[in-house]
Amino acid sequence: MPIDDVEAYVESVLRVVESIPTGRVMAYGAIAAIVGEGGPRQVGKVMADYGGAVPWWRVVRADGTLPDSHRHRARERYLAEGTPLAGDRIGGDLRIDMRRAAWEPAATA
DNA sequence: GTGCTGACACAGG
DNA sequence: ACCTGTGCCAGCA
16 A cells, blocks of 8 residues: 555554553564555664654564664663573673563554 | 665664 | 564555
8 A cells, every 4th residue: 555645654663652651562574464554674774764763672573573773772671671582691692572562452543 | 677775663683 | 592584564766
């Protein structure tokens, strides 16, 4: 589904991201599915532009990994929020335990 | 119109 | 578990 209203789309995406509770995360694709428009890449685009206004560290890739540029900054957040991390001990790489941390918001909008 | 790029996702090897 | 290639959606040169 192509995006007809960019502003509304951005609002929807940010809304979903803000709805993610502390200690939980959502994948770009999951957010795109809930918003109902565009795709994971469009969500990424929105985050790249407006991500600073929302808890961007709660948005991760489907496999539980994060973009290189963010994984370092996000680590402190996860430790502080108690987000379920894979491998329990966060050695060098930071990875989310999607099995436990994945969050599914109640409504679409 | 053609091609490249990106805070992605999934299938193969 | 790791790396590569292909598919996707939308924007921009």
